Amino acid sequence: MIFFLITMKTNFKSKSQINHKIKKTPQSKDNFKNLSKQEFEEFVSNTGAAGSFMIFRSKKKIDELGLDNL
């Protein structure tokens, strides 16, 4: 089992991830591949973290920049 985990980790370790520890190296371009989407969603949802307010998104992209009168 331990061997399996180590192997898995190695398989998922991208070049950008290794460089991540080096100063002045931009972050990985695709960190999301490290975890399954479900694992990630579960973890973040369980924290209940939210911030101050929500971000408004719309199919009509121009509305996302605000409305003069509502």
Place this chain on the structure above:
Amino acid sequence: MQSRGYINTLENILNKIHLDNSYENWIHNFSLNLNDIWKEKSASDLIQFIKNKQSDSAIVIGAGPSLIKHNHLELLSKSNYQGTIICTDRILAPALKAGVTPDKFNKFYVITIDTAQIIKNFYKDKIIKKYANRINGIFTTVNHPDTISVARNLGIKIHWVHALIDYDEGKKSFNQMSALMVRAKKPKGLPAIQTGGNVGTSAWFIAWRILKCKIVCLIGIDHSWSENDSWHSMARHCNVPINMNKKSQIFTQLFPRVYNPEFDTICILDPIFQYYSNAFKDFIHRSSSKVKTINATQGGCIFGKAIKCVSFKDFLITYPK
């Protein structure tokens, strides 16, 4: 930069948490505010107020750690800057104490976005009363009534905006129904702003959408942690377990270290700062034909397309008004 899929997923999760946890509070706050919304001014009225003394530029002051690190408040207080000052609520009292006051800068605004009751404490510092009647406050219709009441009682002039939440869901959305209620006694309605999830992004939108400034400078808008900040602070900010394995894959993903090539600095993001900063950079890029955004924070993660990064000292020399 993270992949679009990751960014969208994070945003969707945090938006859902907001709706699940806060939607009823927003309606509650709006109901209690409605009578005051009817009686008090719209943020649109500020446009007439500023018509004769409109600034070319605005400085948005956030409460990020760079503000103290680089003595930006002191630098500003000693400058001859003649433009607009927009304080985020948390930094109002420290700014006044540092000499950034409406006596020196007569186009002076404060903004609150967070709807929690505890935000009223930002307005409880004694120094605010001294300057309050020369400060224009901008509040959303869903801010906690106690916060607005504290500001109002000090003498801050209240101006209202809608915060965009669910406008695109049609006539039955909270945004559209609450707007109808406001219009029952205020036929022109109110402007509706994109908050971007935080007060710093909201202040940037207020600067160009409502106050019509063509240039917006950011200071104290780090949207990230510095390398010297404690893990306890980071964990508390985004509610992750304090004993989280720092060698795990999810840790690397949630707390990426980012090199800012513009200022040659390193910062650390957390899930909430990723949520804020990804959207903010998107909005800056999409609005670049209407507003020039200058980041003079001298650190943090707000850099990239359509964002000019300069030292704050250089900004004050180049853009004196």
